Amino acid sequence: MIRQYELVERVRAYDPGADEDLLNRAYVFALKAHGAQTRASGDPYFSHPLEVAGILTDYRLDAASIATALLHDVIEDTPITLGEIDKAFGKDIGRLVDGVTKLTRLELQSDQTKQAENFRKLVLAMSEDIRVLLVKLADRLHNMRTIHFIQDPAKRRRIASETMDIYVPLAERIGIHELKDELEDLAFQQINPDARDSILTRLEFLRGNNANVIDEIIAELNSKLEEAGIQGTVTGREKQPFSIWRKMQRKNVGFEQLSDIMAFRVVVPSIEKCYETFGIMHAAYPSVPGRFKDYISTPKPNGYRSIHTAVIGPKRQRIEVQIRTQEMEEVADLGVAAHWQYKQAGPQKTEGKQYRWLRELLDILEHAAGPEEFLEHTKMEMFQDQVFVFTPKGDLFALPRGATPVDFAYALHSQIGDTCVGAKINGRMTQLRTPLNNGDQVDIITSKGQTPSPDWEDFVVTGKAKARIRRFxxxxxxxxxxxxxxxxxxxxxxxxxxxxxxxxxxxxxxxxxxxxxxxxxxxxxxxxxxxxxxxxxxxxxxxxxxxxxxxxxxxGKPSQKKGEKGLxxxxxxxxxxxxxxxxxxxxxxxxxxxxxxxxxxxxxxxxxxxxxxxxxxxxxxxxxxxxETDGLDPEKHVGRIHVIVSNELGSIGTLGTVIGKNLGNITNFKITNRSVDFFEILIDVEVKDVRHLTNVIAALRATPAINSVDRARG
Incomplete structure (x- = not known):
């Protein structure tokens, strides 16, 4: 366990002006509150908040965040109240602690509802202060590191699934990739241990066979930079087991068919050198088509910037190369936490609403019917596979893969989504259900009289769009x-x-x-x-x-407003x-x-x-x-007929032709019985009215191939 003075020294090492008294008081308060409580491992319970605080010192967070980590379980697991926290540490610390605390005292109907309600509260709290999310992620990381002490396998899998569904995407969204990767791997270990062990075994085998090859690739890439006069460093990084597994599942390929298990990272002094290095790589080695991504000119929503490309590199190995500056490297590893490092001067912005993805979660929260629906939409909203599309003015939006113009319209503004009637993709009119691709320019056409169509729910993929449509x-x-x-x-x-x-x-x-x-x-x-x-x-x-x-x-006859389509x-x-x-x-x-x-x-x-x-x-x-008897009803209605047709060459074709010639449209066709000589068929036909259906039946009865026709009942 970290000692009190060790924790204070860790914080003072990166923030000499940290409130030492606050840290000492929070340490002692939490230690006394948890008292003799123990964890599943048998360790004192206080070891958990202390480890969470230690994790946050690695990300160089402020003293208020460290104090919150020490106190985050006090309200949930001890008799201490929020009022006592406010009195002892002030409203700001109390607000942070309350944001992390779960709603265990609410009588909820199921584990699923409980999970959804806790997540709803977390979203509200982190929208006010993003540090709530940082503490929560550190809390979940330590719980996952000690999950093996839980005896019940079903409980371990449930916690791991919750981690994979909610906390991994949240860590990815704020760009803390180190934490995200560890959470992902720990959850994968519980959800599918056999698959993870299999991948680790194969990676170990590759390490033994390719150790020299990796060193040689790094050396050759370094020499290419030196020849061009660029000062930079090259490192090789093995992809995580779950990342490999997900790619195998998505591409439906075996481990042996993956050729980019190693990613090589090139860190250079400036953005200009990033693009120069990219040119050097493509001049020296054949590029792999379709694998170039420029996240410097179009950063990810979490602030991640880098150039990604794939080449047939040294030793004829297909490799992925990531090119970035040192500042981009820090943001890639630490994400939003990089902005809390106290080497930076000036006040830090804590409000979570500055992040567009978090504003979208709040919009979903407003329109979802309940916490479970909110959780469902949020999981969809946080899918990691994304496409980047542009407005006609050049503004960039990131959407989940498979998103449609309707999803894009709702991403622009809820009112635009509600009133959209059409879309132009790259200047051409397209259907609203058309999937968007990377780089598409989308222009949404709206109409004041339009309202959301229930059919849209079948093809939209973003949580915000589904929540708005369902609410309407x-x-x-x-x-x-x-x-x-x-x-x-x-x-x-x-x-x-x-x-x-x-x-x-x-x-x-x-x-x-x-x-x-x-x-x-x-x-x-x-x-x-x-x-x-x-x-x-x-x-x-x-x-x-x-x-x-x-x-x-x-x-009586209903009154009908002008312009209103009546029944x-x-x-x-x-x-x-x-x-x-x-x-x-x-x-x-x-x-x-x-x-x-x-x-x-x-x-x-x-x-x-x-x-x-x-x-x-x-x-x-x-x-x-x-x-109505005014004859103005433009709507088609479905009538059902029962037909017995001879089992002869072309008889089914004749049946369809006769119905079509009489302006009927077959919408459903089912053979209910067949014999050597006859077929019995139920057919749904779109017609205007009974007279129209009677005409169709009469025409069929006059056809030699048709044995009998009647209107079907039941």
């Missing part, structure tokens, strides 16, 4: 349910001879666990509560009444959630009825549909509806 769908669906629910309740009031007023609903909201009248409307519209239940709650003395068969109260139905109001039953496939011209269905709104059935028998005992769920 939830809001829109709630509005539809609320409109439908109000109409149902009004109908029940009229049916009982009462005038409807919202004030009558206020006293019964608690009966249905609704906070507002709007909540009650939505519950009724979704089918979670029936209109009869509401009317009986409002008027407890009512006698149950059963409407006569087929005597439904018509609701092709009478008896519903605009904005209702409406679905057409797949059991009977109702078409304009059929007699129809609406059924309020839980979770779907209103489902439209034909009046003779056999499924309606199920709802015979709940007449309050029935709504009288009819098709």
């Amino acid at each position: 769908i939830r809001t829109q669906r709630r509005a539809q349910y609320a409109s439908l629910g109000r109409a149902i309740i009004e109908k029940e009031f009229r049916h009982e001879g009462y005038s409807f007023t919202e004030k009558a609903l206020d006293p019964v909201l608690k009966n249905f666990q609704a906070q507002t009248v709007e909540d009650l409307y939505a519950a009724v519209g979704e089918g979670l509560v029936t209109g009869r239940e509401v009317i009986h709650a409002v008027f407890p003395g009512l006698k149950p009444t059963v409407p006569k068969q087929n005597t439904l109260v018509p609701m 092709p139905l009478r008896g519903l109001i605009p904005g209702m959630a409406v679905h057409y039953a797949r059991c009977c496939h109702p078409l304009p011209g059929d007699r129809i009825v609406g059924i309020v269905t839980t979770g779907k709104g209103v489902t439209i059935h034909t009046i003779d549909c056999v499924s309606l028998e199920v709802f015979a005992e709940t007449p309050e769920r029935w709504i009288d509806v009819a098709w």
